[in-house]
Amino acid sequence: MNPIRVLVALTVCSIALTSFQTSKEGPAGIEHVIVIGVDGLSPDGIKKAKTPFIQKMIAGGSVKWNVRTVLTSASSQNWASMIMGAGPEQHGIINNDWEMDDHSLPAIVNEADGRFPTIFSVLHKARPDAEIGVVYHWDGFGRLYQKNAVNYDKRFSTEDSTAADFIQYIKTKKPALGFIHLDHVDHAGHHGGHGSAEYYQSVSKADSLVGQILKGIEDAGIMDKTLVILWADHGGIGYGHGGATPQEAEIAGVFYGKSVKKGYEIAQQVYTYDLASTIAFALGIEQPYAWIGRPVKPAFEGLNEPENLWLGEKAVQMPVIFPDRNLYAQAGGLYIDKKPSVKIETKANNGVTRYTTDGTEPDQSSPVYEKEFTVDKTTVVKARSFDEKGNPSQRATAYFRVLNSGSGNGLTATFYPGKELKKLPDFTKTQKETSWTSPEFNMEKERISKLMKAGNESFALRFEGFIQIDKPGKYTFYTQSDDGSKLFINGKEVVDNDGNHGVKEESGSVELKAGKHPIRVEYYNNGGGFWLDAFYKGPGLTKQLIPADKLFIK
Structure with a gap:
């Protein structure tokens, strides 16, 4: 072969490889990405529990409060989507029963081990010398990714031991990508219930571990080169999750550290599979075409929200009908030989709340709620708030069941x-x-x-x-x-x-x-x-x- 043609061919291959490995548009100076994944951590938990370290990340970084999960809002398909940059339709992990040798929907594209490409395998292929480590609390997480793509792979039985090992790993290896999974918040949600004192205590414990991890990054001397991301797989309602409600299918995404905007709330719509894309973007790695995730670019300094961003109509905060929902118990309640009192609280600024008691949908012609009232029979109360421009909130619903004893009911x-x-x-x-x-x-x-x-x-x-x-x-x-x-x-x-x-x-x-x-x-x-x-x-x-x-x- 002509030596000149060989030289040209080698140059083209080198250019192609370089374009796969690096991206000029990404944020500058990020050499390490640390992902803190907390199973079952809801936005409600972050806001209502004592979370000084997470609040520090939010104040000093960027946050998206309503990252949408994939459905169902359960663990396997959401952890998989996070690290695979795609949803169940692409990677085939549709429930917690998924196993490599037992599943119904094959991935749309497989790597050699049969799994859909993950951020770990994509980074490993682009930068074979990159240090990549995963430490996890829930053993099910370990079945979701390519073992030959990571340098460090450990599972521990408690949140404390998981965090302690991960911190030691950061200090000794200073990974390009480190990923920790903590499971105790989800346990508290299943045991005590989401919104319970036990749940909020578990969130506070997670916050203390976040603080320890941040200190570990500082002790390793790499904080000025590190992007830290806090993520979750789902929220919850009552004693579980898996349904299609905002409480279950929305989580908070927090970005903190090198090149991240401070005190910024992200407007761009964000989905759980955008996590892998954002990590690839931050490290200058081209993502596979099979991924459907998009990097959360506006979280970084010098990068704006998408030019074609469409936010739809203004969201109006939904009113609350008391007694409010408690764990699984629906708003309203059962009243035996009593007449329930109905109280509605307007949450929307300068909003007007209208309600119905006849089963119809509240609109601008429905009565305005002005004061507490009683009902003397089984009644479904529906309410919506309207802002100054007439934009409606979502509908709040409460079920008041009235029963007179001695009638053979039950x-x-x-x-x-x-x-x-x-x-x-x-x-x-x-x-x-x-x-x-x-x-x-x-x-x-x-x-x-x-x-x-x-x-x-x-x-x-x-x-x-x-x-x-x-x-x-x-x-x-x-x-x-x-x-x-x-x-x-x-x-x-x-x-x-x-x-x-x-x-x-x-x-x-x-x-x-x-x-x-x-x-x-x-x-x-x-x-x-x-x-x-x-x-x-x-x-x-x-x-x-x-x-x-x-x-x-x-």
């Missing part, structure tokens, strides 16, 4: 011990333990907790009774449950919400005549947090919790 609830249940058991072949009268289809946590055996949180429940239908027509029934549930009317299955999952809603419809109809809801919990609610809607009835005054023992 359901027979029966508890069945279980063991690692993965679907509803055959109740005809399962030994029941105890029964009681429940006013509604709901979980009495204290009662059930006392019935569970130590070390076994798997159980099943069966609710049986009759539902009063006042108007004939088509009725739609819903169950929201964690884990599985089914609803039967007249002995026929109407709703199938079975299987292991986080909080999920399924529905089904049936034609019903006026009168009483047998109704049954079956439920099981595999482990961890548990929840069940049953709703219905029909002729003249807005969607609502099936109220106690329409349920009967006989």
